[in-house]
Amino acid sequence: MPGKAYTFHHPMGDYRSFTLSNYTHLTPLLGLRMKEGRVVGELPNIASIQARARSELDRLDDTYKRLINPHVYKVSLSDGLGGLKSRLIRESLSRGVHD
Numbered sequence: 001m002p003g004k005a006y007t008f009h010h011p012m013g014d015y016r017s018f019t020l021s022n023y024t025h026l027t028p029l030l031g032l033r034m035k036e037g038r039v040v041g042e043l044p045n046i047a048s049i050q051a052r053a054r055s056e057l058d059r060l061d062d063t064y065k066r067l068i069n070p071h072v073y074k075v076s077l078s079d080g081l082g083g084l085k086s087r088l089i090r091e092s093l094s095r096g097v098h099d
Contacts, residue, residue, distance in 0.1 A: 008076030018076075 010016035032040050063071040
């Protein structure tokens, strides 16, 4: 929902985050495709899947797509995912599980 502020956290540092509030649209990454073992909605054909993939790649800055010294594409954790990560780590440590 445009206008709602979202906070994102660095995946490796719990103390680093940023809030995004100035944007005009959102594109969901996930959508319902199956329910109770059945396909929901129309399945896209291969041409539309390819077109969407090309379109999304075109939106990336060229610095991420170059073959020599590409920039690392940064991925952040939402409040919910960051909280889940922290909770799972605490639970694991309290049980004495170490990797």
